[in-house]
Amino acid sequence: GAVVSQHPSRVICKSGTSVKIECRSLDFQATTMFWYRQFPKQSLMLMATSNEGSKATYEQGVEKDKFLINHASLTLSTLTVTSAHPEDSSFYICSASTGTGELFFGEGSRLTVL
Amino acid sequence: AQTVTQSQPEMSVQEAETVTLSCTYDTSESDYYLFWYKQPPSRQMILVIRQEAYKQQNATENRFSVNFQKAAKSFSLKISDSQLGDAAMYFCAYRRYNFNKFYFGSGTKLNVKP
Numbered sequence: 001g002a003v004v005s006q007h008p009s010r011v012i013c014k015s016g017t018s019v020k021i022e023c024r025s026l027d028f029q030a031t032t033m034f035w036y037r038q039f040p041k042q043s044l045m046l047m048a049t050s051n052e053g054s055k056a057t058y059e060q061g062v063e064k065d066k067f068l069i070n071h072a073s074l075t076l077s078t079l080t081v082t083s084a085h086p087e088d089s090s091f092y093i094c095s096a097s098t099g100t101g102e103l104f105f106g107e108g109s110r111l112t113v114l
Numbered sequence: 115a116q117t118v119t120q121s122q123p124e125m126s127v128q129e130a131e132t133v134t135l136s137c138t139y140d141t142s143e144s145d146y147y148l149f150w151y152k153q154p155p156s157r158q159m160i161l162v163i164r165q166e167a168y169k170q171q172n173a174t175e176n177r178f179s180v181n182f183q184k185a186a187k188s189f190s191l192k193i194s195d196s197q198l199g200d201a202a203m204y205f206c207a208y209r210r211y212n213f214n215k216f217y218f219g220s221g222t223k224l225n226v227k228p
Contacts, residue, residue, distance in 0.1 A: 032214050043205060043220045044159075091157065097214050101147050103207070105159035 002028045002098050006106025013084055014114055021079045021109045023094030029074035030096035034103070035067075038091045050077040084113040118208050120219035127196045128227050134181075135191045135222045137206030143167075145211035148182065148189045153221075154202040162204070165189065167211075193224075201226040 003026040013019050023033055031052045036044040048069050049057040056069035066088075068080040081088050094106045117140045127133035139148070150162040165173045165182050172180050177197075181190045193200055206219040 034214075034216070043218045046215070049214065093157075093159065095159070101209065102149070102161055102164060103151075103209075103216055104161070105151075108157045 002026075002096070002102075002104045004030075004094065004096050004104045004106040006094050006109055008109060009107055010110045010112075012112045012114065015085055016083055018080055018082045019084055019111060021081075021092055021094070021111075023077045023079070023096075023106050025075045025096045025104075028096075028098055030077075030098075031074060033071060033077040033094055033096045035069060035077075035079050036093040036095065038093060038108075040091075044093060047079075081111065084111070086113045089113045118206050118217050118219040120204075120206055120222050122222045123220070124223040124225070126225040126227060127193070129198060130195055132192060132194045133196055133224065135193075135204050135206075135224065137189045137191070137219055139187050139189065139206070139208045139217075141187070141208065141210070143210050147209045147211065148180075149207040149209070149216075150178070150180070150189075150191045151205045151207060151218075152200075152202045153205065154199075159205070163191065196226050198226050198228060200224060 005024045007022045033050040035047045038044050046059050047062045050069045050071040052071045058064050071077040089112050091110050093108045095103045119138045146167045148165045152160045152162050163173050163175045163178050177194045179192045203221045205221045208217045
């Protein structure tokens with residue numbers, strides 16, 4: 001299957017700082033990537049759809065200014081959590097869809113905001 | 115709106131035995147895809163099996179098979195000869211044809227007893 005790599009896998013930051021998470025498709029080009037948030041023992045919540053070369057599409061209730069998404073190339077999307085607060089602590093997962101319609105996921109990034 | 119329901123928060127199965135995980139969904143579309151994803155303790159989501167709605171034949175992948183009942187909007191996953199490595203969270207997912215957005219169920223935690 002297609003490989004999606006996410007970095008960093010774990011990050012700890014102080015409240016008020018910004019954190020960037022990278023998502024790369026290693027062996028295919030992804031015009032669209034997705035960012036999910038997962039709370040403990042819960043399902044994945046779609047935050048936004050990242051489109052190469054254009055603005056991301058955010059789901060209702062997701063703050064655009066807090067969660068900045070950039071999809072600069074066909075293999076890279078980044079999620080920046082700005083002015084992070086403890087309530088932003090979560091597991092963030094990126095994914096990309098191939099032409100076969102399947103969704104392939106990155107390893108996930110655990111963010112802890114102190 | 116599309117919704118995916120997994121009514122079993124947790125299931126247990128004895129090693130080498132068979133277990134079935136349930137999933138129902140709600141849609142007014144006729145063309146769509148259904149998936150089962152596995153999330154082991156490592157947290158990376160892995161595709162287990164997929165089913166195209168237009169196909170009447172149930173998908174199978176080695177020990178994994180589905181029972182797709184389109185009229186009933188049911189999509190259950192059967193795991194045969196369960197192995198310890200099958201222990202994970204299992205998520206059912208729906209995707210509309212020609213539309214990249216995935217909808218996930220709440221997940222079923224599968225325990226495999228030796």
